[in-house]
Amino acid sequence: MATLPHVDVLIVGMGVAGGIIANELAKRSPGLKIVALERGPYRATWPDFIQDHFDEWRFGVQSELHQNLANVTVTFRNKDAQSARPMRQYGAFKPGNGVGGAAVHWNGVSWRYLPYFFEYRTHLETRYGKTFLPEDTTIQDWGVSYEELEPFYTQYEQTFGIAGKAGNLNGALQPGGNPFEGPRSTEYPQPPVTIAYGPTLFRDGAAKVGHQPFPQPSANSPARYTNPDGQTLGACNYCGFCAGYGCHAGAKASPMTTVIPSALATGRVEIRQLSNAFRIDHDGKKATGVSYYDASGQEQTQTADLVVLSAWTLENTRLLLLSGIGEAYDPAAGTGNVGRNYTYQTGAVVGGAIANVWWEDKLTNRFMGSGSNGYAIDEFNSDNFDHKDLDFFGGGSIACNNPGSAPILGSGPLPPGSPRWGAGWKQAVHDWYNRSAFFTMQGESPAYRQNYMDLDPTYRDAWGNPLLRITFNWTDNERKMVRYIADNVLQPIADAMAPTHKDVRGDLPDFDITPYQSTHVQGGTIMGTSPETSVVNSHGQVWGLPNLFVAGGSTFPQNAGYNPTGTVGALAYRTADAIASRWLKDGGMLG
Amino acid sequence: MDDPQTPTPADAGEMRALLHRRRFLGAGALGAAGAVATAAAIPLALAQQDAGLAAPEAPGTPQPGAGPALLRGYVSLSPFQAAVLEAACERLIPADDLGPGAKEAGVVVFIDRQLANEQAGFRGPYYRQGPFTPGEPTQGDQSIMTVRERFRIGILGLEGEAQSRFGQGFAAISPARQEAILADLEQGKPDTFGSASLVTPPTEGAPGSLADLAPPVAIPARAFFTMLLSYTQAGFFADPIHGGNLGMAGWRLIGFPGAQLGYAGWIGKHGEEFTGTYQSLADVQGFAHHEGE
Ligand SMILES: Cc1cc2nc3c(=O)[nH]c(=O)nc-3n(C[C@H](O)[C@H](O)[C@H](O)COP(=O)(O)OP(=O)(O)OC[C@H]3O[C@@H](n4cnc5c(N)ncnc54)[C@H](O)[C@@H]3O)c2cc1C
Numbered sequence: 036m037a038t039l040p041h042v043d044v045l046i047v048g049m050g051v052a053g054g055i056i057a058n059e060l061a062k063r064s065p066g067l068k069i070v071a072l073e074r075g076p077y078r079a080t081w082p083d084f085i086q087d088h089f090d091e092w093r094f095g096v097q098s099e100l101h102q103n104l105a106n107v108t109v110t111f112r113n114k115d116a117q118s119a120r121p122m123r124q125y126g127a128f129k130p131g132n133g134v135g136g137a138a139v140h141w142n143g144v145s146w147r148y149l150p151y152f153f154e155y156r157t158h159l160e161t162r163y164g165k166t167f168l169p170e171d172t173t174i175q176d177w178g179v180s181y182e183e184l185e186p187f188y189t190q191y192e193q194t195f196g197i198a199g200k201a202g203n204l205n206g207a208l209q210p211g212g213n214p215f216e217g218p219r220s221t222e223y224p225q226p227p228v229t230i231a232y233g234p235t236l237f238r239d240g241a242a243k244v245g246h247q248p249f250p251q252p253s254a255n256s257p258a259r260y261t262n263p264d265g266q267t268l269g270a271c272n273y274c275g276f277c278a279g280y281g282c283h284a285g286a287k288a289s290p291m292t293t294v295i296p297s298a299l300a301t302g303r304v305e306i307r308q309l310s311n312a313f314r315i316d317h318d319g320k321k322a323t324g325v326s327y328y329d330a331s332g333q334e335q336t337q338t339a340d341l342v343v344l345s346a347w348t349l350e351n352t353r354l355l356l357l358s359g360i361g362e363a364y365d366p367a368a369g370t371g372n373v374g375r376n377y378t379y380q381t382g383a384v385v386g387g388a389i390a391n392v393w394w395e396d397k398l399t400n401r402f403m404g405s406g407s408n409g410y411a412i413d414e415f416n417s418d419n420f421d422h423k424d425l426d427f428f429g430g431g432s433i434a435c436n437n438p439g440s441a442p443i444l445g446s447g448p449l450p451p452g453s454p455r456w457g458a459g460w461k462q463a464v465h466d467w468y469n470r471s472a473f474f475t476m477q478g479e480s481p482a483y484r485q486n487y488m489d490l491d492p493t494y495r496d497a498w499g500n501p502l503l504r505i506t507f508n509w510t511d512n513e514r515k516m517v518r519y520i521a522d523n524v525l526q527p528i529a530d531a532m533a534p535t536h537k538d539v540r541g542d543l544p545d546f547d548i549t550p551y552q553s554t555h556v557q558g559g560t561i562m563g564t565s566p567e568t569s570v571v572n573s574h575g576q577v578w579g580l581p582n583l584f585v586a587g588g589s590t591f592p593q594n595a596g597y598n599p600t601g602t603v604g605a606l607a608y609r610t611a612d613a614i615a616s617r618w619l620k621d622g623g624m625l626g
Numbered sequence: 627m628d629d630p631q632t633p634t635p636a637d638a639g640e641m642r643a644l645l646h647r648r649r650f651l652g653a654g655a656l657g658a659a660g661a662v663a664t665a666a667a668i669p670l671a672l673a674q675q676d677a678g679l680a681a682p683e684a685p686g687t688p689q690p691g692a693g694p695a696l697l698r699g700y701v702s703l704s705p706f707q708a709a710v711l712e713a714a715c716e717r718l719i720p721a722d723d724l725g726p727g728a729k730e731a732g733v734v735v736f737i738d739r740q741l742a743n744e745q746a747g748f749r750g751p752y753y754r755q756g757p758f759t760p761g762e763p764t765q766g767d768q769s770i771m772t773v774r775e776r777f778r779i780g781i782l783g784l785e786g787e788a789q790s791r792f793g794q795g796f797a798a799i800s801p802a803r804q805e806a807i808l809a810d811l812e813q814g815k816p817d818t819f820g821s822a823s824l825v826t827p828p829t830e831g832a833p834g835s836l837a838d839l840a841p842p843v844a845i846p847a848r849a850f851f852t853m854l855l856s857y858t859q860a861g862f863f864a865d866p867i868h869g870g871n872l873g874m875a876g877w878r879l880i881g882f883p884g885a886q887l888g889y890a891g892w893i894g895k896h897g898e899e900f901t902g903t904y905q906s907l908a909d910v911q912g913f914a915h916h917e918g919e
Contacts, residue, residue: 089885272888
């Protein structure tokens with residue numbers, strides 16, 4: 036095994052969180068030598084995405100940009116009483132794999148979480164009393180407030196050139212924006228993208244029944260935009276090949292179009308691609324470095340003063356477990372925290388509150404679009420509506436998006452009763468593909484005692500290390516939530532849109548890992564105010580190992596009814612700031 | 627230090643220019659060599675229709691401005707297997723007044739090419755370590771069997787169902803009978819199927835006998851149907867560079883214009899029909915079988 040020269044900072048996983056932290060530290064602390072390990076390849080606008088990305092089979096269906104499941108996957112079961120099986124192919128979620136992480140091929144729906152969501156348990160217990168929450172829910176406060184995060188949300192939005200309309204500027208409500216959002220210190224850096232027809236029909240329908248629709252915030256740059264780091268995004272072409280694809284126009288904000296080129300330009304960041312971390316080395320008091328397999332599969336050990344783990348939810352959790360860091364969560368004994376509070380979201384395609392509408396006389400051109408190209412309403416997100424007389428808690432953002440529906444996966448859905456094949460199917464796809472719209476609630480997934488991650492006792496990755504095992508199912512709380520929203524919110528909006536056909540659903544069968552739903556998977560290394568109830572503090576610092584920071588959605592105590600990446604970005608900026616301004620000087624646990 | 631450089635981000639206009647240049651170069655360099663004469667008369671004819679050009683005088687006649695006609699043929703399937711699949715796929719997507727069906731659109735060529743990659747499943751990379759113990763439906767298929775193997779057995783099953791019910795092979799029975807078999811498979815009838823239901827060797831006059839197929843092997847019928855439908859629709863709708871969707875027949879059926887650089891000028895025109903030219907990634911890359919835009 037080769038001995039590699041010691042470095043100051045070692046980052047594991049070069050996605051949104053890792054890219055932001057690398058860039059901030061490189062810019063702000065010029066003395067640091069920074070190395071990043073990334074298991075996937077380095078792919079950029081040029082030479083990669085510019086020429087080959089309009090291919091649904093290769094990228095949309097065969098998932099070329101995602102984690103190679105042949106090497107590493109997860110195992111899954113709905114409950115402890117079952118035995119887990121590997122997810123052999125995609126798959127509910129699609130982890131990223133490559134420099135830039137999953138945001139290379141994300142949609143770009145970019146939210147801030149609601150202010151009270153950072154004190155969710157306190158908020159709900161104060162409003163409804165201590166007995167309101169189901170006994171088995173383990174939601175908790177984060178240990179950081181919206182006010183503390185606001186400047187970092189702003190920094191993330193400026194850097195990624197987010198396009199939207201503010202609903203609340205310094206406490207003053209703004210027409211046309213989201214009236215429920217937390218106060219912003221400044222407007223979005225770019226105006227909303229040009230929004231396709233289907234979502235505007237949703238906007239009109241929602242407004243007609245009394246809601247306040249607003250443009251869904253988007254990381255698809257509507258115009259050429261130069262960010263505070265001097266990085267320039269191209270203008271979105273609305274080509275419709277967005278989620279699952281790299282952007283040919285350099286218009287999708289991702290680490291590869293923003294923070295990573297900026298970090299590399301400092302000359303102080305080295306990215307080792309095709310380098311797969313398998314252990315955080317430590318002596319019980321501090322992390323000493325990381326052991327990884329290099330591009331040819333050989334074991335290497337890189338020592339460092341500071342280690343940042345930003346390998347996304349599943350690998351963050353697995354690497355802590357593989358390294359014996361923290362105590363593994365045991366749901367029966369109620370001990371340990373690593374692996375606890377695994378959360379997901381209801382809603383995308385299979386289970387959840389979902390509405391499809393079709394019009395004989397309206398051409399919605401679903402093939403055009405950009406990843407985040409829609410209108411949303413927030414009246415039924417989280418605790419924005421009164422749950423006093425309801426038998427559930429939580430909710431979600433409701434949006435109609437037009438990301439571009441390529442036809443292998445997106446020729447449907449078809450009106451109820453349409454045949455699945457044969458001449459009748461052919462007629463139906465001919466009639467309805469371009470005359471439809473789809474809207475859904477992105478439903479909150481609270482944390483529960485019985486939903487968690489640990490190491491699988493049987494299945495291993497290509498290098499022989501145990502896979503991560505996910506034990507997860509919905510509960511009656513979410514079943515009641517999606518039923519209520521479907522019947523009371525989606526139905527009236529669908530009717531107000533005056534479609535020829537509609538199909539509104541509010542079912543939530545057992546969680547099924549086989550169809551794609553969303554890559555919004557959180558928890559496992561959650562943050563909090565004490566080592567008793569969390570793995571890291573609100574800066575992502577591991578309790579007891581002050582030179583190891585964890586960044587990304589694995590630190591979220593529970594999942595919101597929003598896409599997560601805006602908050603991943605804001606927290607990463609806050610972590611980088613704490614390291615640069617305080618930890619590098621003083622070390623130790625940050626208060 | 628290995629320092630991968632990102633180019634200066636270009637805006638859409640620059641990207642577009644670069645793509646056009648690439649396409650022009652591609653078409654020039656490759657097109658000049660002349661189209662290869664092949665038996666690919668159908669795709670070429672369909673392609674010519676796309677461009678509104680006259681059909682070629684003779685199959686394989688080099689077309690001005692066209693890139694090389696690509697050779698078509700089966701790399702994974704035997705002629706018998708291809709014939710059964712063609713018949714089955716054609717029932718799933720039949721030719722009718724709305725346009726070509728699966729057969730004419732080259733769906734089986736698409737499937738055949740996918741079968742050459744033994745590692746992939748429908749959704750791409752496949753975790754292939756044991757144990758391979760069946761689980762709950764929510765945990766997904768756990769079989770080690772490759773897609774190629776599933777097709778091989780499923781084709782024998784289709785043939786066997788046709789022989790045992792109707793006394794003839796699948797490709798020879800009427801469309802209505804083919805449909806009846808497929809509709810049953812969709813309902814899980816029979817539960818599993820494969821070589822066991824074969825009555826005679828698959829191809830009349832073929833050397834060998836039923837014994838060559840022993841021992842019997844079977845797969846779940848409903849899962850095979852779902853897989854067949856997924857691959858058939860994928861072959862109908864995937865970019866023609868993958869071998870199916872000839873003449874962009876699948877895209878034309880539903881109104882999907884294909885590999886477009888974008889719709890910046892269209893996205894705000896609500897409810898208007900897109901009037902641009904449909905194009906394949908082949909057009910974008912300069913392997914133009916007709917000129918886009
Ligand atoms: C199709 C799709 C659409 C999405 N759309 C949206 C959206 O619209 N809005 C939104 O908010 N979110 C969206 N997401 C989710 C979003 O991409 C993630 O929330 C975000 O990328 C998470 O950032 P991260 O830094 O935590 O992880 P990532 O960006 O995934 O980065 C983690 C990196 O770590 C690397 N890595 C993992 N394990 C190892 C290891 N052992 N050794 C070395 N490197 C490792 C990975 O290869 C990866 O590059 C989408 C995701 C997908 C897949």
